[in-house]
Amino acid sequence: MKAAIFHGTGQPHTFEAVEIDRPKGHEVLVRTVACGVCHSDLSAAEGKVPVATPMILGHEPAGIVEAVGEDVADFAPGDHVIARLRPFCGRCNQCLLGQPNRCNNRAAVQRVAGDRPRMTYRGGRITGITGDAAGFAERMLTHENGFVKIPQDVPLGSAALLGCAVVTGVGAVINTAKVEAGSSVAVFGAGGIGLSAIQGARIAGARRIIAVDVNESKLAAARRFGASHVIDASAVDPVQAILKLTGGVDYSFEAIGLKQTAQQCIDVLVPGGTATIIGVLGLDQRVEIDPMSLLAEKRVQGCSMGSTRFRIDAPRYIELYQQGRLLLDEMITRRIRLEQLDEAFAAMNRGEVLRSVIMFES
Ligand SMILES: NC(=O)c1ccc[n+]([C@@H]2O[C@H](COP(=O)([O-])OP(=O)(O)OC[C@H]3O[C@@H](n4cnc5c(N)ncnc54)[C@H](O)[C@@H]3O)[C@@H](O)[C@H]2O)c1
Ligand SMILES: [Zn+2]
Ligand SMILES: [Zn+2]
Numbered sequence: 281m282k283a284a285i286f287h288g289t290g291q292p293h294t295f296e297a298v299e300i301d302r303p304k305g306h307e308v309l310v311r312t313v314a315c316g317v318c319h320s321d322l323s324a325a326e327g328k329v330p331v332a333t334p335m336i337l338g339h340e341p342a343g344i345v346e347a348v349g350e351d352v353a354d355f356a357p358g359d360h361v362i363a364r365l366r367p368f369c370g371r372c373n374q375c376l377l378g379q380p381n382r383c384n385n386r387a388a389v390q391r392v393a394g395d396r397p398r399m400t401y402r403g404g405r406i407t408g409i410t411g412d413a414a415g416f417a418e419r420m421l422t423h424e425n426g427f428v429k430i431p432q433d434v435p436l437g438s439a440a441l442l443g444c445a446v447v448t449g450v451g452a453v454i455n456t457a458k459v460e461a462g463s464s465v466a467v468f469g470a471g472g473i474g475l476s477a478i479q480g481a482r483i484a485g486a487r488r489i490i491a492v493d494v495n496e497s498k499l500a501a502a503r504r505f506g507a508s509h510v511i512d513a514s515a516v517d518p519v520q521a522i523l524k525l526t527g528g529v530d531y532s533f534e535a536i537g538l539k540q541t542a543q544q545c546i547d548v549l550v551p552g553g554t555a556t557i558i559g560v561l562g563l564d565q566r567v568e569i570d571p572m573s574l575l576a577e578k579r580v581q582g583c584s585m586g587s588t589r590f591r592i593d594a595p596r597y598i599e600l601y602q603q604g605r606l607l608l609d610e611m612i613t614r615r616i617r618l619e620q621l622d623e624a625f626a627a628m629n630r631g632e633v634l635r636s637v638i639m640f641e642s
Pocket of ligand 1 (some may be wrong): 377
């Protein structure tokens, strides 16, 4: 099969053959139909989050099951699936507590040492950005707990966005922060994750949803996705603007990945308000909290994939999509070929796209 090989920061991707094994045990082999391009892939490509190379990036895929291992009962060839390419084990404390997004029991969903690798490139083992399968490849082979079956009439290009952007943004609002109806919300960053958080806030019934971005077209999109107010942070100080508008918000969300905007998320809160930092900051960065914010009982929390219970939340989001309450098609600015991956990263850097989605040829 063909895959996009990442060789290191500053080097273009190459598109080459990678060997992928047959599924065994609890594994499922999926033909990738679509994969969204997330800023976390770009952060890896730019070295902001260092990764081992060579590697295959991509973690927002959807596809069709081609074959299953002998112990798989819930999937069959022909099933349409979306993937969270970091399968949960289902039996560690975090999984049993209902937080499979925090599962770190990697060994339970990997092949045992000494087994053939799932993927090989130029004779050596290769993995994806999640340490497992990868979305920027024509096939994915991983543990069945990495996949969720979806109805056949949902377009796979749109469904792919549920693999990361949508579950992360909507989940950050509904699961991580548990925003109540009637509350006020500010979302910093109106890219794939931020627009999903704005949608989550609309679905949760927030009365005010303030979007902050530095790009006019993102702010226009934010309005279409449910923002009641927009603030252009390239023109005004967003903290002052939000405080002037609201006196402070109950919930704020950082969906960019910058220290400065993480701090701003804390500064715009009312006493007792909660900031949820979704963006991945540079690994050497630290978020500081001033003592008065602590005395005001402000809370700051992290967020991993929207605290998503993939098999519970993804079908719920699909139903909201089918009712027209969760916009997925509208998030896709460009449908591209795998070979256009580096162009998609450049377009993301220039702020030209809400989401690029790679469509694979069948
Ligand atoms: N925590 C998680 O589980 C998780 C999951 C997926 C992505 N992420 C992270 O979320 C972040 C956003 O990802 P994305 O795919 O939506 O990225 P994106 O590039 O699509 O969107 C980022 C947005 O931030 C805006 N922006 C940049 N600088 C700004 C500033 N100073 N003030 C206001 N707006 C600014 C950009 O114009 C853009 O619209 C990244 O850091 C990504 O790594 C985290
Ligand atoms: Zn992502
Ligand atoms: Zn687990």
